[in-house]
Amino acid sequence: MPRAAIEANERMNLRVAAQQKATLMRAAALVHADLTEFVTRAALREAEAVIKSAERIEVSERDFLRILELLDNPPPPNEKLRAAIAALPRDR
Known part of the structure; x- marks a missing residue:
C-alpha cells in the first residue's frame, strides 16, 4: 500500500484560488471553526x-458465506x- 512521506513539522502549505479560500473561510465561519480546523476536518x-x-472489500452475504466455506473446506x-x-x- 502506498504511503506518503511525512515531514518532521506539523505545517502543510496549500495554494488555492482566492475564490476557493473565500468559500472555505465562509463555510468555516458558519460552523464556528477557524480555517485550519475546518479544512483539516473535511x-x-x-x-x-x-x-x-x-x-476493505465489501461482499454480499451470499459471497461472504461462500468465502467462509472455501476457507473451511x-x-x-x-x-x-x-x-x-x-x-x-526453495531457499527460504
Whole structure:
C-alpha cells in the first residue's frame, strides 16, 4: 500500500484560488471553526473514506458465506497450483 512521506513539522502549505479560500473561510465561519480546523476536518473525513475504500472489500452475504466455506473446506490443488508451488524458490 502506498504511503506518503511525512515531514518532521506539523505545517502543510496549500495554494488555492482566492475564490476557493473565500468559500472555505465562509463555510468555516458558519460552523464556528477557524480555517485550519475546518479544512483539516473535511480533509480527514475524505482521507478516512479513501483509506476505508482502498483497504476493505465489501461482499454480499451470499459471497461472504461462500468465502467462509472455501476457507473451511478448500478445494484440492489443481494442476496450475501444483505447478506454481513447484516453481517457488526453495531457499527460504
